[in-house]
Amino acid sequence: MLLESFSEHFLATFPDLVGGRVLVALSGGADSVALLHLLTAEDLALEIEATHVHHGVRGIEADRDAAFCESLCQERGIPFNPLRIEAPEALPSGREATWRRLRYRVLLDLGERGGFAAIATGHHRDDIAEGVVVQLLRGGGPRALSGIQPSTPNGIIRPLLPWSRRELRAWLEERGIPWREDSSNLDIDHLRNRVRLDLLPGLESVSPSLRQHLVHLAQTLADDEAYLAEALAARARWIDPWDPDGGVPEAAVQSLAAPLRTRWLHAQTARIGLERVTRRQAELFAAMIEEGRPRAITLGHRWRLRIAGGKLWLEPPMPVDPFDHSLEVGASVDLPIPGWRVRMGSTTAPPPEVRWSWFSRSGARLRVRSIDANDRVESEGEVVRAAKMVARRLPRHLRPVWPVFCEDDRIYWIPGVWQDPAIDSREGHVVEVMRCEQSAGGL
Numbered sequence: 001m002l003l004e005s006f007s008e009h010f011l012a013t014f015p016d017l018v019g020g021r022v023l024v025a026l027s028g029g030a031d032s033v034a035l036l037h038l039l040t041a042e043d044l045a046l047e048i049e050a051t052h053v054h055h056g057v058r059g060i061e062a063d064r065d066a067a068f069c070e071s072l073c074q075e076r077g078i079p080f081n082p083l084r085i086e087a088p089e090a091l092p093s094g095r096e097a098t099w100r101r102l103r104y105r106v107l108l109d110l111g112e113r114g115g116f117a118a119i120a121t122g123h124h125r126d127d128i129a130e131g132v133v134v135q136l137l138r139g140g141g142p143r144a145l146s147g148i149q150p151s152t153p154n155g156i157i158r159p160l161l162p163w164s165r166r167e168l169r170a171w172l173e174e175r176g177i178p179w180r181e182d183s184s185n186l187d188i189d190h191l192r193n194r195v196r197l198d199l200l201p202g203l204e205s206v207s208p209s210l211r212q213h214l215v216h217l218a219q220t221l222a223d224d225e226a227y228l229a230e231a232l233a234a235r236a237r238w239i240d241p242w243d244p245d246g247g248v249p250e251a252a253v254q255s256l257a258a259p260l261r262t263r264w265l266h267a268q269t270a271r272i273g274l275e276r277v278t279r280r281q282a283e284l285f286a287a288m289i290e291e292g293r294p295r296a297i298t299l300g301h302r303w304r305l306r307i308a309g310g311k312l313w314l315e316p317p318m319p320v321d322p323f324d325h326s327l328e329v330g331a332s333v334d335l336p337i338p339g340w341r342v343r344m345g346s347t348t349a350p351p352p353e354v355r356w357s358w359f360s361r362s363g364a365r366l367r368v369r370s371i372d373a374n375d376r377v378e379s380e381g382e383v384v385r386a387a388k389m390v391a392r393r394l395p396r397h398l399r400p401v402w403p404v405f406c407e408d409d410r411i412y413w414i415p416g417v418w419q420d421p422a423i424d425s426r427e428g429h430v431v432e433v434m435r436c437e438q439s440a441g442g443l
Contacts, residue, residue, distance in 0.1 A: 001308070003034075003038070003163060003167060003168070003171045005318060006038045006159070007038075007043050007044055007406070008042045008043070008371075009159070009162060010125070010307060011043075011044070011153075012041075013150055013159065014118070014150075014151070014159070015115055015117055015291075016117075017047065018045060019044075019047075019159070019161055020047065020048040020117035020118070021046075021048075021049070021114075021115065021116045022039060022046050022047070022048055022116060022117060022119075022157075023049050023050070023051055023052075023081075023107075023110065023111050023116040023117050023118070023119045023120070024036050024039060024049070024050045024051070024119075025051060025053070025070045025107055025119060025120065025122070025301040026050040026051065026052050026072075026073070026181035027052065027053075027069075027070050027122070027180075028052070028065040028066075028068045028072075028179060028182075029166070029179055029180060029181070029182060030123070030124035030141075030168055030169045030172055030179040031123070031124055031160060031165065031168055031173065032070070032121070032123030032174055033122075033161070033177060033178075033179040034171060034179075035120060035121075035159065035160055035167045035300060036048070036072070036073075036076070036078070037076075037175075037288065037426070038159070038160075039120060039159070040076065042429055047077040047080065048078055048307045049080070049081060049114070049116070050069065050073050050078050050080050050081065051080070051081040051082070051083055051107065051110055052065070052066050052080070052081075052083065053071070053083045053084070053085060053103050053106060053107065053343045054066050054080055054083065054084040054085075055084075055099065055103075056083055056084065058161070058182075058183070058184060059202075061168060061182075061183060063181070065180050065182070066082060066172070066178050070082065073149070073243075077414065081114070081401065082111060082145060083106050083107075083110060085103065085106055086134050088236060088433065094338050096190060096191070096418040097141055097275075099225075101275075101410075103411060104156075107119050107156075108154060108156075111155060113316065116155070116434060117155070118151075118155050118156070118157045119155055119156050119157070120157050120159060121156060121157075121158055122158075122160055123148050123158040123160060123161060124160045124161060124163050124164060124165055124168060125160075125161060125162060125163055125164045125165075125211070125215055125380060126150050126163075126164050126165045126196075126211065127148055127184075128147045128161065128191060128215050128218050129200070129211040129214040129215055130147060130195050130200065131147060131192075131218075131219060132145055132147060132214045132215075132218050133172075133190055133195045133199060133200060133214065134192055134195055135208075137191065137195070137403070138191075139279060141182050141262075141279075141282075142221050142224065142225060143263070143266060145217065145218060145221050146218055146221040146222040146224075146225045147215070147218025147219065147221070147222055147249065148161065148218075164211075165268060169437050175256060179352050185426075190216070198249075201398055205432065209321070214403075216332040217427075227254070227261060227265055228260065228368060229263070229267075231260060232260050232263050232264060233255075234243075234371065235255075235256060235260065236256070236260075236264055236267070237249070237252045237253075238267075238268060238271060238376050239268060239271075239312060239313060240395070240397070241272065241313070241314040241315070241316060241339050241434070242335070242338050242339050242340065244393065244394045244395065244398055244402075244416055247299065247308075247309070247311030247312060247395060248311060248312045248315045249311055249312075250289070250307055250311060250312055251310075253272065253289055253312060254289055254360070257412045258277075261286070261289060262282055262285075262286070263377065265277055265281075265282060265285050265305075268314070269299055269300070269303075273312060274299055274300040274301065275300065276305065276322060279301070281297055284297045284304070284385065285297055288305075288307065292307075295307050295308075301317055302317035302318070303315065303317055304315060308395065310398070310432070315332060315395075315396070315397040315398070318378075318395055321336075322365060322369070322370040323335075323336055323369060323370050323401075324369035325342075325367075325368050325369070326366070326367055327344045327367065327368060327431065328344065328346065328364040329344055329429055330344070330345060331344060333368060335368075335401070335403055336401055337398065337401050337402075338395045339432075339436050340403075340433065340434070340436070341434050341436055342368050342403065342431065342433055342434075343431075343432045343434065344360075344366065344429055344430070344431050344432075345352045345429060345430060345432070351434070353433055353435055354432045354433065354434045355415070355416070355433055356416060356432070356433045357430050357431065357432045357433070358405070358413045358415075358417040358419060358430070358431050359430050359431070360411075360412075360429050360430075360431055361407055362429075364407035364408060365404070365407070365408050366407060367405070367406045367432065368401070368404070368405050368406075369403070369404055369406065370400065370402075370404065371386055371387055371390060371399070371400065371402060371404050371414075372386075373387060375384075375387065375411060377389065377411055377414070377418055377420075378420075378421060379418065379421075384406065386414065386418070387399070389414070389417055389418050390402055390417055393416060393417045394416075394417070402413060402414070404417075405431060413431070416431045
């Protein structure tokens with residue numbers, strides 16, 4: 001496929017972007033330099049800007065890469081947005097994966113701030129083939145082997161996937177367009193470099209069409225994954241860790257076909273921000289669903305998936321500190337439970353996001369705080385521990401952080417659990433507990 005057909009490919013693959021604003025991730029290497037030039041084609045009518053992410057490593061070589069990118073953009077009259085990220089103190093996902101996550105984070109932040117329709121990266125066909133081998137060596141499953149996709153839901157596009165590294169460099173050489181070489185790409189201590197420089201060439205001596213086969217395998221698996229994702233979306237129910245009714249019935253997951261159960265686990269953990277599920281975690285999950293043992297699985301970042309009361313729950317890694325806030329008319333208080341907020345006002349028609357509401361006694365001093373082991377309330381004529389009542393209604397990870405409302409020093413309301421039976425009607429201010437839009441991630 002000749003690069004002269006790039007515009008035709010772009011128009012067919014990304015029709016909604018034609019004439020829009022696109023941010024190009026410009027490393028200075030051959031692939032991103034070729035992408036920058038190709039995207040300036042007049043028939044695409046794109047408003048192009050570029051950005052270079054300086055990682056703060058490789059010393060003067062990295063400084064020269066950044067200077068090259070800035071100079072290239074100045075020559076082409078393209079707005080340039082330099083970014084810099086500092087070396088992280090820890091590498092929880094390994095060196096390459098951690099840097100990649102940080103790089104994408106700053107790219108997406110800039111894309112959102114700048115109002116760009118998409119962020120274009122220079123991934124090409126060889127990246128797909130190399131990625132399949134890397135994932136095989138790491139023990140990746142079908143999802144990992146399905147390769148790099150032309151676009152992602154968060155606005156990343158890869159317009160160069162039909163072309164190889166060699167084709168891109170040949171196109172640049174024919175036009176006398178320079179680029180930068182990253183010396184770290186020769187370091188075979190990096191697994192991807194080892195695959196590109198050593199393993200793939202050796203395998204190609206046996207199977208010259210190996211890269212083509214790997215790309216075809218990735219595309220086939222990607223098609224399968226897309227079909228299964230649709231099937232899962234039509235059947236799945238998802239855990240909401242921060243909702244007292246957010247558990248998923250165990251039977252709902254048991255009823256899924258085995259291939260969909262595994263994908264449910266991957267998709268569910270992704271919803272709380274976990275990047276991967278290990279093979280061992282997947283095996284334990286299968287035993288949990290099929291045999292009822294174990295009753296809990298430890299996932300990444302110390303999240304736990306647990307069966308309790310016939311439901312599957314996701315428990316966060318640690319409790320939060322106790323809290324105690326005074327309530328003022330017209331003010332809101334964010335609870336230490338992601339997505340939950342308390343508001344005190346005088347409305348008589350709560351908006352849709354309000355889950356519970358209650359009227360306070362006129363003139364009372366109102367507080368919202370976490371539960372205490374010594375708290376007592378009256379229920380059905382008996383004085384019982386508030387913690388015991390909360391334990392009957394809430395999953396255990398929400399119990400220590402669930403709000404208790406007090407008038408002066410008297411507990412009068414525990415939302416969704418209990419309210420003071422001596423209070424029939426009120427004419428004071430309304431207190432509302434609402435659920436706001438919030439990611440399902442951790443504390």
